[in-house]
Amino acid sequence: MLPVYLMSVSGLQPTMKDDELDECIARIALGNRDALSQLYYEVKSAVFGFALSILKNAQDAEDVLHDCFISIHNSASSYHSAGKPMAWIMTITRNLCYMKLRADARHRERHVDIPDEDWDSHTELSTTLSNEDRMIIAECLGGLGEEERQIVVLHAVSGMKHREIAAMLELPLPTVLSKYHRALKKMKEYFERGDEQNEASGYRKKNQASF
């Protein structure tokens, strides 16, 4: 039987291709509300995830998600497709994140560099989020280095190609590839540890029930 997590994720791959995203942005430029909604639901997890990986604070990431779509709405008319709509959206996201970090640094509201291990105490993820998802994000943000988690989110969540990620983060492609594979290995180990524990506890429960 398929594990529960696999059953629930079918159909989660990014569904729109680059030219469809381009067309969607073109319709937004013409003031089409449906296109804005379509784009929003298509890329919200990518934008939010990337913002979260930079800011490590769910509330700030939510603000960036909001501002990013306002920015897309306002600048859609001047968007010139270079065949990389996702890179455009993620660049806007990244810039907004750094603006936020700057503003925070200026106001001295809080220290910019939250130690990785403390990140979850600063994050107020939605209360409806399952414990498992919460733990995965905690591990992703806390267990990976800054660049690693950005690269993982850009590839796994946004579906960007490693080459595009390298261009955007101004890193050499081999660096992006090796960081990605290292990070994914860490995450894989984390999942496998979790699965083993679940299996063990499932086994225990089963045995207890049979007694």
Place this chain on the structure above:
Amino acid sequence: MKHQDTERRIRQAFENASPDIFDSILSDCQSRQNGTVIMYTEKKSYHTFAGKIIAAAAAFVLVVGSALGVHAYRSENLVTATISLDVNPCIEIEVNSKERVLGVAPLNDDARVVLGEMDFVGCTLDVTVNALIGSMLRNGYISELSNSILLSVDTKNEAKGAVLEKKLANEINILLQNEIFSGAVLSQTITEDKELDILAETYGITRGKAELIRQLVNRSGLHTFDELVSLSINELNLLAGSDKNIFNRVSSLGEASVKAYIGADNAKFIALDHVGADEASVNEYECDMDYENGRMIYDIDFEYNGYDYDYDIDAENGDILRSDKEHDDDYNRRPITSTENSAVSAPETKPAADTAAAIRQPSQTTSYYIGEAAAKSTALMSAGVTEADITEYDCELECDDGRTFYEIDFKAGGYEYDCKIEAFTGEVLCFDKDRDDDYRSPAQTTPAETNALETKPAAPTYIGADRAKSIAFSHAGITASDISDLECELDVDNGRVGYEISFEAGEYDYEYYIDAITGEIIKSEKDRDD
């Protein structure tokens, strides 16, 4: 667990965690359209505790502020100019009308290194710039190898901006003078410009750097913004060359460092040495730095001995990346014409030694070309065929990689030939023989049925390109939809006819050679795509 499963679980978690705030976005977009101005980027956090504290603090400030005089407070905290410093680190400094620093923002990782733990809020602009330049020098961002910095003053008041720009440019120039090297300062004053905002935002660079690149792109017409955006200020400064007047608003102090490169003199030596020319006999020599295909190059043009030469030399290692030689039409020499070439008697029947002598003879005495007819006969000899055997003959005089040659194509006996014959010496530079896929034996001028019967035993049935591709794909373990840059060609290698198939998938380049008759995989290569 597979990679894909790991990615899927991560994606699922982020998907579940991302909030649905579309209604809030939509209503803000609408109020914008209705003419209500809202400050998106300064939008307050919705419900954090910190947010409430700020709100309370703001209210407090407002009350105190009105007591003390709101005007004074606002003018103190109003950003009147943003000064950006670009090297590779890009740093933005916001100042008020009294040139007191309101904030310093690092725009990239290098800038965060430069800034470190320093806090400049409330400092004067002079002190701030001084400390930042010092840190850039200490951290090696400005060095003997890369000495350029771009200073941009971004303000609504252009006149005041220009004064500030000049003052700061001079200060920075003095700060960069030391025993080992002196700096190069590009400076500009920029004002409101929507296109610039978009460029800066899209590429994640300062408005100042965006303006500099925009001007370079507009000037040359050869580069795109995308191409230049990753260059450092020193490289952009070198691209601008000595003629800084092309910039509308950019002033320049000092010279960009070329110490990271081989230098114009060495590049010149390499080009002239390649041609075999000495400096005195070369005319109209020009050398510019340029950026092509991701590298800095010296673009060298000159005239020598009746030819125009054009060289691209890699600026970092001196490799000759391209060399072109073209006959100089203005040069008073005998031009090459087709009538002269055809005037040479057709030498097919001559013994080989005579032909070779006929070819060599002119090149020994002059720089004249051997002529098309001599070239043709050399080609025919190499192929072992006679004039009567050949069809679809074509001959062109070409110039590539510093050599002039006759490119001769023809078909004979079921093969296609492609020969390159050196135009001065008659040397065979390249000889290619390939099976002609369209070939039908000369007897086959009869109706189609006979044709098919006759050719069948001669041409064995090939598996077809589609079958060959699917063999390659299944060997690679990928589906056609994952593939890009697919190429498939029928080729002959070591006497075996096969399909040469290349494609990209994921991070890899694949290359296959599949036997065209048996479908056997003769060669398979998988390389990481860099």
